[in-house]
Structure formats: C-alpha cells, structure tokens
Amino acid sequence: MGEAGEFRRKYERPIVRGRDADATDNEHRIGKEKQEELIAVVSRCIIRRTNDILSKYLPVKREHVVCCPLTPIQRRMYLAFINSSAVKKKITDGDGWLGNSALAVITSMKKLCNHPDLIWQKVKAKESGYTELQPHFPPGHDPKHLRPELSGKVAVLDALLALIRSGIDDQVVLISNYTQTLDLFQQLAALRHYPYVRLDGSMSIKKRAKMVEQFNDPSSKDFIFMLSSKAGGCGLNLIGANRLVMFDPDWNPANDDQTMTRVWRDGQKKDCCIYRLLVTGSIEKIFQRQTHKKALSSCVVDCEEDVQRHFSAAQLKELFILSPETTTSDTHDNVVGV
Known part of the structure; x- marks a missing residue:
C-alpha cells in the first residue's frame, strides 16, 4: 500500500x-x-472476530455512560488552569498545536477532572501554570484525608459503591489510567471500610495470578478490585465481579474496550454492568x-x-x-x- x-x-x-x-x-x-x-x-x-460471538453464550452486558458535573472548586481550578499564560504557551510551543507540552497539559486536566488532589503536588511545588490554583483549595487542605465531595466523579463513584454495597451481592472492578487515582481509590475504600485488592504494573506475574484467583473465588470477601488499565488491559479474567467502573477514558478506544471486558468473560454467570464516568463539557x-x-x-x-x-x-x-x-x-x- x-x-x-x-x-x-x-x-x-x-x-x-x-x-x-x-x-x-x-x-x-x-x-x-x-x-x-x-x-x-x-x-x-x-x-475479524468480535465479541459478538461471545454475546451468544455470556450473560447480558450493559454499558452506561455516567455524566458527572464538575464541582464549583473543580470548575474554578479548571478555568484558572486553562486560562493561565503558562498553559497557553505550552499548548502552542514545541511540536505545534498538540506537541509534547500540550499532551502534558491534557494529562493534568484529566487528573483535575478525577480529583483536585491529583495535582496537589504540582500546586505545592509551584510549577508553571499551577500557582494560580492553590487559592482555590479549601483552607487547611490535606490530601491525606480524602474529601470525595471535591470531585464530581468521586462523589458519583462514592454513591454508586454505597448503593451496590448496601443492597446487592456484587463485586466491583475499579479501573483508571493512573496509579495516582488508584491511590485515591484506596483512600476512599479505607474511608468507607470496603475490603479491596489492588493490581498495578509494580506487581509480579505470579502475584497477579494468585490475586485474581482469590478474588474470583465465590467465598472471597473483597468488594473492590482496583486495576491499572495499563497493567490489566489484556489477559485478566475477573469474573468474580460483574460490575466495572471505567473512571477515566484512554485516547485509544481499543484500550478501553479491552479493559472493560475483564468481567464479561467465559465463566461469568451474572449480568454485567459497565459504568463509564465522564465529566461534562471538559x-x-x-x-x-x-x-x-x-x-x-x-x-x-x-x-x-x-x-x-x-x-x-x-x-x-x-x-x-x-x-x-x-x-x-x-x-x-x-x-x-x-
């Protein structure tokens, strides 16, 4: 060609x-x-072989796109960030309209959409473009003590997990592109006393297999399986859970599609629900x-x-x-x- x-x-x-x-x-x-x-x-x-073949043999899979508004604090930070002179310069410098600097800006914007705490270190370090954001944090803010209400997405996730935990005997897979967000998930789980396990790129293949086996065991007490999309995009069978939350989108739709099918695999007995959390207008x-x-x-x-x-x-x-x-x-x- x-x-x-x-x-x-x-x-x-x-x-x-x-x-x-x-x-x-x-x-x-x-x-x-x-x-x-x-x-x-x-x-x-x-x-070409698609998942349509599996749909004949597996339970129903439903995908829900859940639109979450920015909180007032997130909105103020977002506007201050994208309107700062440092960020505007990064967007247009280097390799053009979408050079490496612009991609770094996009990553920070995505993290801000997840929760303001994910950019806290850059704010405290007074990096270029972040100095204007500190006044928007609550007085005496400490990221060691998670406040779910500061993020629209985390507030929705918090409510969703509480609903599942209170009335449905289901397990949940939580997925993010960033290990920082997995740290945030851990804080939320500790705050609400949810039993969980976590898998990211730092874990050996042997330990991964053991963790997955334990989670899929019907007698497992773990409520949440936290997963890095980069570490768990392919090869994992998490049929112990039948609910999956995709917390942030990847540039490549194929990556998200691979990751979102971790619970909809051979051996799954329950209907599956996939939740994709998006921040509106961002x-x-x-x-x-x-x-x-x-x-x-x-x-x-x-x-x-x-x-x-x-x-x-x-x-x-x-x-x-x-x-x-x-x-x-x-x-x-x-x-x-x-």
Whole structure:
C-alpha cells in the first residue's frame, strides 16, 4: 500500500473528511468510494472476530455512560488552569498545536477532572501554570484525608459503591489510567471500610495470578478490585465481579474496550454492568474522539456502512475549552444533534 504518507493522502484524509458532520455531499461521496476501496484491500488480509460471538453464550452486558458535573472548586481550578499564560504557551510551543507540552497539559486536566488532589503536588511545588490554583483549595487542605465531595466523579463513584454495597451481592472492578487515582481509590475504600485488592504494573506475574484467583473465588470477601488499565488491559479474567467502573477514558478506544471486558468473560454467570464516568463539557471530550475513531474502524474493518457521522474536525480542537453551558452532556448534545 506504499508509505504512510501515501496511505493518509489516498485513504485516511478523504475517508475522515467524508465522515465529518460538516462534509459536503461530494466529500461524503468521495469518502465512501475510498472507504469501499480500502475495505476491498483490507478484507484480503484480515480475519475479524468480535465479541459478538461471545454475546451468544455470556450473560447480558450493559454499558452506561455516567455524566458527572464538575464541582464549583473543580470548575474554578479548571478555568484558572486553562486560562493561565503558562498553559497557553505550552499548548502552542514545541511540536505545534498538540506537541509534547500540550499532551502534558491534557494529562493534568484529566487528573483535575478525577480529583483536585491529583495535582496537589504540582500546586505545592509551584510549577508553571499551577500557582494560580492553590487559592482555590479549601483552607487547611490535606490530601491525606480524602474529601470525595471535591470531585464530581468521586462523589458519583462514592454513591454508586454505597448503593451496590448496601443492597446487592456484587463485586466491583475499579479501573483508571493512573496509579495516582488508584491511590485515591484506596483512600476512599479505607474511608468507607470496603475490603479491596489492588493490581498495578509494580506487581509480579505470579502475584497477579494468585490475586485474581482469590478474588474470583465465590467465598472471597473483597468488594473492590482496583486495576491499572495499563497493567490489566489484556489477559485478566475477573469474573468474580460483574460490575466495572471505567473512571477515566484512554485516547485509544481499543484500550478501553479491552479493559472493560475483564468481567464479561467465559465463566461469568451474572449480568454485567459497565459504568463509564465522564465529566461534562471538559477535556473528557476525548470520549468523543473515541466515538469518532470507533465509527471509522467499524466502517473500514467491520464494513458497517450505516455508522453515523458525528463530529467535524474543528470540534476536535475544543479539547481545551470548558463548556459551562452544558447541562447534561456535551457528547450527548453532539450525538443527538446529528
């Protein structure tokens, strides 16, 4: 198929452009033609096996996207951070609009969406762009004592875990991209006296296998299995739990899809519920990029020609814009509006 640049010019750009919400009829026609041409090439060398095969033999799996508003403290910090001169400079310096500096900024924004405590060390160290945030923390703030109410997502997670724990005999898998967030999960579990186990990249393969076996044992007393998405994306069978919370999204939808199926595996006897927590109107518009990528993959690899066109290229640049007027979900507004 030639060089990567040739592939982008011949297939990727016209297909992506043809799927933009603001594409013209001619661009849509050209995109569809290139898509069909690429499908013909790909189908000769790819055998596609999806989870649809498993759905015939496993219990029902339901996925819920739970939209969580920023708390007033998070909102003030978020606006102060993205409007600081240091952050604006990082976004445009270096490798261009999305250089390494900008990616570091995005990581901090994602952590702020998780809980303000996750950026506390950078604030205390007075790193560039973070000095303006300290006045927004409560007086005498101590991250060693978790306050769930400071984060919209943690407050929702706290309520969800309490509901499951109080009336349902289910176990839960909690997943995050960051080990810092796993530390926060541990604080929450200790605060609410929930028995738990934790698996991240620091654990040996032998210990992982033993921990998984113990958690899956029907007599296990552990309520929560805390998991780093990087350590547990593939190969883990956590059928002891039938509820899974994906706390933050990854850039690559395939990574999230792999991680979210840890409980929906061979041997599962209960119906499964997957909860994806998103912060409305924020950097977690990354979820919209996931939707766009998955739609494109479905069209080319799975030949799903009826997948809707959701987002324009211009909308992808809105990652650095907080949408305070969003009442329910910015993603919901975009998709329903198509």
